[in-house]
Each structure stands twice: as C-alpha cells, then as structure tokens.
Amino acid sequence: MKLTVCGFGGVGCRIADRLVAADGDRSRSFVVDSVALDTDQRDLSSLESIPDDRRHLYGVIEAEGAGVEGDRSVGAAAADSEATELANAVDDAVSSQTDAILCCVGLAGGSGATALPRIADELRRVYDVPVYGLGILPAGSPTADDGSTSTAARNTGRALADIGAATDALLLFDNELWLGSGDSDTDPDTRDDLNETLTTRVAALFAAGEGDHDRQIAERVVDASEVQNTFAAGGIATIGYASQTIERPTESRFGLGILEQEGEIDDTTAIKAIETTSRRAVRGKLTVEIDRESVQRGLLIVGGPPDWLNRRAVSDARSWLAQETGSVEIRGGDMPDPDGDTITMIALLTGVGSCPRVNAFRAAADRG
Ligand SMILES: Nc1nc2c(ncn2[C@@H]2O[C@H](COP(=O)(O)OP(=O)(O)OP(=O)(O)O)[C@@H](O)[C@H]2O)c(=O)[nH]1
Incomplete structure (x- = not known):
C-alpha cells in the first residue's frame, strides 16, 4: 500500500x-x-x-x-x-x-x-x-x-x-x-x-501489499484495499507483530552429508510454526494495549517462504483470530519471501471499542 x-x-x-x-x-x-x-x-x-x-x-x-x-x-x-x-x-x-x-x-x-x-x-x-x-x-x-x-x-x-x-x-x-x-x-x-x-x-x-519486484506471486497477496477495508472500521487501531526464525530441512543426496540440498518441509512443522507465531503476535504486546474482544475488524498477514505458508494453517489462524476478538470481519493475506528464513505475522486490529490508556488520557483531559 x-x-x-x-x-x-x-x-x-x-x-x-x-x-x-x-x-x-x-x-x-x-x-x-x-x-x-x-x-x-x-x-x-x-x-x-x-x-x-x-x-x-x-x-x-x-x-x-x-x-x-x-x-x-x-x-x-x-x-x-x-x-x-x-x-x-x-x-x-x-x-x-x-x-x-x-x-x-x-x-x-x-x-x-x-x-x-x-x-x-x-x-x-x-x-x-x-x-x-x-x-x-x-x-x-x-x-x-x-x-x-x-x-x-x-x-x-x-x-x-x-x-x-x-x-x-x-x-x-x-x-x-x-x-x-x-x-x-x-x-x-x-x-x-x-x-x-x-x-x-x-x-x-x-x-506487505507491495510487489517484491515480481519475484513470486502469493496465492493470496495482500491488496491495498484489504488494508483500507480493515482500517475502514474507523476509531483506534493497533498492530500485533511476531517473527520466528525457521530452519529449512536439508537432505543429502548420497547420504553422509554429501551434496546437501534443501528438503521438503513437513506439514506438521509448518502448521506449528504458523500457529505459534500467530498466537504470539496477537496475545503478545500490541502497539497499544486494548480489550481484544472490542475489536471490530482484523487483518492477519503471514510472511515467509512459500512452502511454509501452509493453506490450512493460515486459514486456521484467521479463524482463531475471529474467535479471539469476537469479530466476524477478519481478512487475511500472504507475503511470500522465497529467500527468507523467518515466519512473520502482522495483525492489524481496528475499530477498537475499549482501550484503557485512551480512556485514562481522556479522563485526564476532562478533569484538567
Ligand atoms: N516514541 C517516541 N516518543 C517520543 C519521542 N520524542 C518525545 N517523545 C514522547 O512525546 C512526548 C512529547 O514530546 P515533545 O518533544 O514535547 O513533542 P513534540 O512532538 O516535539 O511537540 P511538538 O513539536 O510541539 O508537536 C515526550 O514527553 C515523550 O513522551 C520520540 O522520538 N519517539
């Protein structure tokens, strides 16, 4: 965007x-x-x-x-x-x-x-x-x-x-x-x-939505309109973020570590990595602390090497975020990074109804 x-x-x-x-x-x-x-x-x-x-x-x-x-x-x-x-x-x-x-x-x-x-x-x-x-x-x-x-x-x-x-x-x-x-x-x-x-x-x-010089197209790329539609809830917004280094599996073609090349990653490892990173992004420190159940809209962007962006895990992470926030409007998108060695999760939460720090500052202004 x-x-x-x-x-x-x-x-x-x-x-x-x-x-x-x-x-x-x-x-x-x-x-x-x-x-x-x-x-x-x-x-x-x-x-x-x-x-x-x-x-x-x-x-x-x-x-x-x-x-x-x-x-x-x-x-x-x-x-x-x-x-x-x-x-x-x-x-x-x-x-x-x-x-x-x-x-x-x-x-x-x-x-x-x-x-x-x-x-x-x-x-x-x-x-x-x-x-x-x-x-x-x-x-x-x-x-x-x-x-x-x-x-x-x-x-x-x-x-x-x-x-x-x-x-x-x-x-x-x-x-x-x-x-x-x-x-x-x-x-x-x-x-x-x-x-x-x-x-x-x-x-x-x-x-996230910007092209990486046409390298690899994601199955579901984040579009500027997804970010705009998420912000369109209006009001207060906050960002959650987490990243996790991944180890790409290697296999050797002749055994004994001779001619090592990148192996295929198994589904369980990819699913686990996406699950833990999304939990850390949303339950960890946000840019401003909010009542997560007061969120109207969310956008969950998952970045990483394409073979790690497991479809089922990404979709499960979105469903989990919908449950966690009680919001039905959760958007999602991928940010493939073919040469990267991290899974990155960005959660944009908007239309926040309850933010304790904002309430406290507003009360201070009313009092003053
Ligand atoms: N995150 C962040 N906070 C800052 C920074 N500089 C100051 N602050 C915080 O912002 C408050 C206000 O700082 P000021 O320097 O008065 O703000 P200012 O933006 O220069 O004020 P104006 O130029 O008059 O708008 C400070 O008391 C700090 O709490 C910064 O570079 N980053």
Missing part, C-alpha cells in the same frame, strides 16, 4: 523520517513521498531521510523557530496562521500513486497535535484517499496519586479527541508499554529504540 508520509511536530517528524529510512532499506517500497512540518528548526534540521525541500518550518512569529514547549494554544495559533501553506506542503507530496496519507504525531506535544486535525480535515475534503493518524502516547500515568494531571496528559487527551475525529483511523503506539524499566521516553537513545520498534511494525504492515 503506497503512502504519503507526513510528520507533524518533533515526534511526528522523527517517526516519519524513520519510516522513510526503513522504506529505503527494503525491497518492497511503500512510501510515495514525505513531508515534515514543525515549529522547531533544530528538530527539522536533525532529520536524515526526508528531503530538505520537503521540510517546512512554520509559525515563526508565534514560536520563533524554537517549538512551543507543549503549549497547545501557541501551537494552534501557529497552525492557523499558516494553514494554507501547510496544506499546500502536504499537497505537493500527494500523487496519483498515493493509496493513503499517513500523519505521524506525538499526542503530548503542542505543535503537531494541533496542526494535524486542521490539515487532515482539509485533506479529507480534497482527496478520495483515506487519512490515517499514527499517534504516540507518552509514558507515565495520566493521573498522579493525588489526582492531579500533567500538561502532557491533558494535551494527549485533547489530541486523542481532535485527531480521532479528523482522521479515518488512528493507529496508536504507547511508549509506556514498550519502555524498559528505568528508561525515559525523552532520552534520545531510548526514543530511537521506541521509534525502531514502531517503524518495524508499521513498515511491515504497509509494505
């Missing part, structure tokens, strides 16, 4: 930048073009993969090129004063190839989270393609023991409401869930690790 990737604010631009870099590293390309919009000149300059002419500093009068330090009212004023320029900047990065526009943002900040809903509204009015949000929840509890709430928590609650309403679906990543103990999500090394974890999952999902 081909994306125009947009970064809004410091966090959003860093993540968009990582996605563009990840796209350059893989054989299946999913990025059509990219754009970075921020009020902070230093953050914009530190990007590595989004081209210079796609980086736009805005709100110089309001923020003086130094960001807004979490102040949503300054961020909103900056976005309002240059709304047309920002929309035009995204416009330049959208082409006839674009299947969807992905808007990345840190929900706790002041610039990106206030600019995104304004621009997303405009993009949805102009384009036929869906506009998806990719939002980062900050680490930490939204409410302190004494009942007080931080600016970051209140900002996040407000951003969830605004961006949720302005986009076709909002994919979330929760820093708290993925943070090692004692780490802080403001530490540059830690946030690079978080961004890597996120990028791996998001890139795997969107690259």
Whole structure:
C-alpha cells in the first residue's frame, strides 16, 4: 500500500523520517513521498531521510523557530496562521500513486497535535484517499496519586479527541508499554529504540501489499484495499507483530552429508510454526494495549517462504483470530519471501471499542 508520509511536530517528524529510512532499506517500497512540518528548526534540521525541500518550518512569529514547549494554544495559533501553506506542503507530496496519507504525531506535544486535525480535515475534503493518524502516547500515568494531571496528559487527551475525529483511523503506539524499566521516553537513545520498534511494525504492515519486484506471486497477496477495508472500521487501531526464525530441512543426496540440498518441509512443522507465531503476535504486546474482544475488524498477514505458508494453517489462524476478538470481519493475506528464513505475522486490529490508556488520557483531559 503506497503512502504519503507526513510528520507533524518533533515526534511526528522523527517517526516519519524513520519510516522513510526503513522504506529505503527494503525491497518492497511503500512510501510515495514525505513531508515534515514543525515549529522547531533544530528538530527539522536533525532529520536524515526526508528531503530538505520537503521540510517546512512554520509559525515563526508565534514560536520563533524554537517549538512551543507543549503549549497547545501557541501551537494552534501557529497552525492557523499558516494553514494554507501547510496544506499546500502536504499537497505537493500527494500523487496519483498515493493509496493513503499517513500523519505521524506525538499526542503530548503542542505543535503537531494541533496542526494535524486542521490539515487532515482539509485533506479529507480534497482527496478520495483515506487519512490515517499514527499517534504516540507518552509514558507515565495520566493521573498522579493525588489526582492531579500533567500538561502532557491533558494535551494527549485533547489530541486523542481532535485527531480521532479528523482522521479515518488512528493507529496508536504507547511508549509506556514498550519502555524498559528505568528508561525515559525523552532520552534520545531510548526514543530511537521506541521509534525502531514502531517503524518495524508499521513498515511491515504497509509494505506487505507491495510487489517484491515480481519475484513470486502469493496465492493470496495482500491488496491495498484489504488494508483500507480493515482500517475502514474507523476509531483506534493497533498492530500485533511476531517473527520466528525457521530452519529449512536439508537432505543429502548420497547420504553422509554429501551434496546437501534443501528438503521438503513437513506439514506438521509448518502448521506449528504458523500457529505459534500467530498466537504470539496477537496475545503478545500490541502497539497499544486494548480489550481484544472490542475489536471490530482484523487483518492477519503471514510472511515467509512459500512452502511454509501452509493453506490450512493460515486459514486456521484467521479463524482463531475471529474467535479471539469476537469479530466476524477478519481478512487475511500472504507475503511470500522465497529467500527468507523467518515466519512473520502482522495483525492489524481496528475499530477498537475499549482501550484503557485512551480512556485514562481522556479522563485526564476532562478533569484538567
Ligand atoms: N516514541 C517516541 N516518543 C517520543 C519521542 N520524542 C518525545 N517523545 C514522547 O512525546 C512526548 C512529547 O514530546 P515533545 O518533544 O514535547 O513533542 P513534540 O512532538 O516535539 O511537540 P511538538 O513539536 O510541539 O508537536 C515526550 O514527553 C515523550 O513522551 C520520540 O522520538 N519517539
């Protein structure tokens, strides 16, 4: 599925930048073009993969090129004063190839989270393609023991409401869930690790439907419309991901290990590998923790060498996901990788009705 990737604010631009870099590293390309919009000149300059002419500093009068330090009212004023320029900047990065526009943002900040809903509204009015949000929840509890709430928590609650309403679906990543103990999500090394974890999952999902230079055609290739139809449930979305290294069996033609060649894999081994990987993807850590029974739609993508993609096992894994989520709309697809040595499972769960962290941030915003 081909994306125009947009970064809004410091966090959003860093993540968009990582996605563009990840796209350059893989054989299946999913990025059509990219754009970075921020009020902070230093953050914009530190990007590595989004081209210079796609980086736009805005709100110089309001923020003086130094960001807004979490102040949503300054961020909103900056976005309002240059709304047309920002929309035009995204416009330049959208082409006839674009299947969807992905808007990345840190929900706790002041610039990106206030600019995104304004621009997303405009993009949805102009384009036929869906506009998806990719939002980062900050680490930490939204409410302190004494009942007080931080600016970051209140900002996040407000951003969830605004961006949720302005986009076709909002994919979330929760820093708290993925943070090692004692780490802080403001530490540059830690946030690079978080961004890597996120990028791996998001890139795997969107690259899944893209051709691998016509190598091997899957029996059931993931189509951009499958991803779009899954996201069409709307609301909150999350990704589950697991991969398992497989050992290809070898046999020797003359015994005693002479002239070893690849042997056939037996069904039981392939079925077991797909079963365990799908369970790990869905029951393991998602990008944001949700109540799995509140999912409306799901997409399960299975990647690996074609002879390991056992039809029955793949179909059983989908049925299992339907049971696990109580959803009747589970789509599926293959991502064959003839030279690969891993089974990869990507589970996209959408239309989430219950997400405890989202509820907690919304409550913090209501209280504040
Ligand atoms: N996953 C991730 N989280 C980050 C990153 N940088 C910051 N955060 C988290 O996002 C929160 C907000 O960070 P800020 O730096 O204020 O956000 P920002 O995007 O620069 O803000 P604006 O540019 O005003 O939109 C931080 O408190 C961290 O919780 C990052 O690169 N990746």
